[in-house]
Amino acid sequence: MDEVEVVVAHSERATLRVGEVFLKVDGDRARAEVEARAMALAPVPTPEVLWHRPPALAIAALPGRALGRYGRPSTASPAAWAAAGAAIRTLHDAPLPPWPGRSADGLAAVLDVECAWLVANDVLPGGLVARNRRIAEAALRPWTPVFVHGDLQPSHVFVDGEEVIGIIDWSEAARGDALFDLAVLTLGHRDRLGDVLAGYGAGPGLDLDVIRAWWVLRSLLAVRWLAEHGFDPSAPGCEIDVLGAARL
Template identity: 65%
Template sequence: MDEVQVVLAHSERATLRVGDVFLKVDGDQGRIDREVEAIGLAPVPTPRVLWQQPSVLAISAVPGTVLATLGEPSVASPAAWAAAGAAVRKLHDAPVPPWPSRGGQAVDKLAADLDAECERLVAGGILPADLVTRNRQVAEAALRPWAPVFTHGDLHVAHVFVAGDELTGIIDWSEAGSGDGLRDLATLTLAHPDRLGDVVEGYGADVDVDVIHAWWSVRSLLATRWLIEHDFDPFVPGAEVDVLRARM
């Protein structure tokens, strides 16, 4: 009998694995519906949707292994990272979904949310003021108009699977929608900045690296307190606080 593995669990959603089947339990039915639609639209390898019931989605496992692990050097080849970049470019070139990604809000709202979160981080003693101030300055480069593309929305390395030099699948499309393509590239390389060159090479387009650096700061500032409140640790090696410190 296959064991039930808890992959992810917090107050918003949980993901369980039983053999080669993943069960995603989510109180937001709209998020499940969007994930199913995004999987159907994405022009890259994705899990197969097995069935869907209210608040539960069953999907297949994808072959291969994760591109990298948080806090550890990536053992994947430069070609595998480039293949991930090429897949992201293919996604970004696809028709844009009619709904925004969770991180695809308007620039003014993003700036306001970021300023409010910076105040909370300092007032709550979570991060020192100089660290927050410096990263808020870096983040400014991301706060510019962008042409919306089809984005994954949460493209960290644990959601990208490879076998050798080939990409075999991208999972967890719950945040997919229209948004800034450079945010996807930033999320993919957040904990492995040394692989940014490989990803950009595979992406095959002019990329403003300063904007990617800015998105590293934006994502880390916005995520730190949420992670703590949901029993994750943004202070572990390679996680969000390390990303913020690197900007100093």
């Protein structure tokens, strides 16, 4: 009998691996439904959905290895990162999913709450939070919505050599800002942004300052959630490092 491996587990969801099957259990049935629907619609490689019985989703394991992980150096080649950029472009050029995503106004309201919490709980100095809040504002502008993955960490992109063979964890997929996906992919590997953009290609609205603003905005919004769910946002190269390195 195959052993059961706990891949990740917290109060919102858990992922178990049994042999070549991943079993995801999500307390939010709507989020699990989005994941299954997004993988069916996305024009990029995704895991095979074996069955879906809310709140559980069973998917086949992918071969290959993750492009990278936050807090660790990536050993993937520049060509592999460029291939990830090309896959993202394919996703962003696809028809929009039928459900909406978050708005700039909605994100601004959440950002205010999170910044206040960071200061009130002495998680970060007030001056550091205020400086990053100003940088983050550049991301809160009107954007043309595209089909975004919504949580495109490099650990969610699987490659075999220089080929993307699968992208996992689609529960945050929606309509959104293309630059957000590019920022999440490179947040912990900011030196790889050039490789990603080489594969993604040029186009209107491709603003490096906005990508940097999304690095900051995503970090400000993530610190509390990560800390409260057993993750460490202060690990080298991760969210708090991003905030400390940000410059106006």
